[in-house]
Amino acid sequence: MWSYEKKLQYPVKVSTCNPTLAKYLTEQYGGADGELAAALRYLNQRYTIPEKVIGLLTDIGTEEFAHLEMIATMIYKLTKDATPQQLRDAGLGEHYVAHDSALFYNNAAGVPFTASYIQAKGDPIADLYEDIAAEEKARATYQWIIDMSDDPDLNDSLRFLREREIIHSQRFREAVEILKEERDRKKIF
Amino acid sequence: MKSNPKTFTKVKSYVPYHSPCDPCPPIGRKYYSTPPNLYLGFQPPNLPQFSPIEALKRGTLWPVFYDFYENPYKKRAGKEHE
Numbered sequence: 001m002w003s004y005e006k007k008l009q010y011p012v013k014v015s016t017c018n019p020t021l022a023k024y025l026t027e028q029y030g031g032a033d034g035e036l037a038a039a040l041r042y043l044n045q046r047y048t049i050p051e052k053v054i055g056l057l058t059d060i061g062t063e064e065f066a067h068l069e070m071i072a073t074m075i076y077k078l079t080k081d082a083t084p085q086q087l088r089d090a091g092l093g094e095h096y097v098a099h100d101s102a103l104f105y106n107n108a109a110g111v112p113f114t115a116s117y118i119q120a121k122g123d124p125i126a127d128l129y130e131d132i133a134a135e136e137k138a139r140a141t142y143q144w145i146i147d148m149s150d151d152p153d154l155n156d157s158l159r160f161l162r163e164r165e166i167i168h169s170q171r172f173r174e175a176v177e178i179l180k181e182e183r184d185r186k187k188i189f
Numbered sequence: 190m191k192s193n194p195k196t197f198t199k200v201k202s203y204v205p206y207h208s209p210c211d212p213c214p215p216i217g218r219k220y221y222s223t224p225p226n227l228y229l230g231f232q233p234p235n236l237p238q239f240s241p242i243e244a245l246k247r248g249t250l251w252p253v254f255y256d257f258y259e260n261p262y263k264k265r266a267g268k269e270h271e
Contacts, residue, residue, distance in 0.1 A: 010245075010248070139222070139224070140222075142258075143222060143258055146258060147260040159248075159258055160247070160248040161248075162248075162256075162258055163247060163248030163249055163254075163255065163256065164248050164249075166225070166226050166254060166256055167226070167248070167249050167254055169226045170225075170226035170229070173226060173230075174232065177231050
């Protein structure tokens with residue numbers, strides 16, 4: 001069960017009207033290494049992983065939904081007042097004809113989300129290594145979006161999200177350490 | 190806020206080969222991030238912490254894990270942040 005706090009994990013402020021950025025941000029919304037994929041991946045894997053790291057997957061998977069909500073807010077703010085012409089100029093004409101300015105789970109190139117973006121091998125090490133890779137890929141995606149964006153306020157929120165990817169990667173790496181640990185030395189945090 | 194005094198760098202770079210026959214002018218240096226999580230292993234206990242407000246802003250409680258990102262291709266603006 002979840003409980004919901006009606007606020008964002010980190011404030012989202014967008015200072016320039018640039019719907020093209022919304023198109024780029026969609027990569028983190030419904031893309032292969034996006035927040036939706038991350039949340040679904042972790043929350044699904046946690047059923048078949050040793051008990052010691054279930055909580056970690058629950059926590060991080062849950063946080064990914066908080067990130068998804070931030071990305072959604074960014075996209076919404078960038079597109080809600082855009083005219084069809086502005087959306088077309090931003091490369092979102094195809095999106096408009098199918099969805100108006102509704103958000104949809106596709107990547108920046110318009111490819112709809114698919115469950116094959118995520119994996120569940122059932123092998124704890126394989127799954128955690130995938131999770132580490134997913135975090136690093138999401139971190140890189142945030143970098144490339146920051147590189148493409150010149151909105152300082154938006155970049156501030158994106159930097160927060162990128163930092164969280166680093167921490168998640170760290171925690172998954174620690175999870176691997178916990179699972180491969182030999183009995184001789186026990187470290188509790 | 191001092192973290193590990195420079196035991197690793199958070200950005201690396203290399204110069205990709207550029208052929209005289211390549212169509213575009215060379216990009217010069219390519220940069221890539223090597224954030225702290227690659228180096229620290231299992232987090233040791235009792236690391237210095239940011240204040241709660243600062244931590245909420247930065248996305249981490251521990252300075253060692255903080256890694257400010259700036260587009261490396263737009264003139265490395267003197268923002269080292271540490």
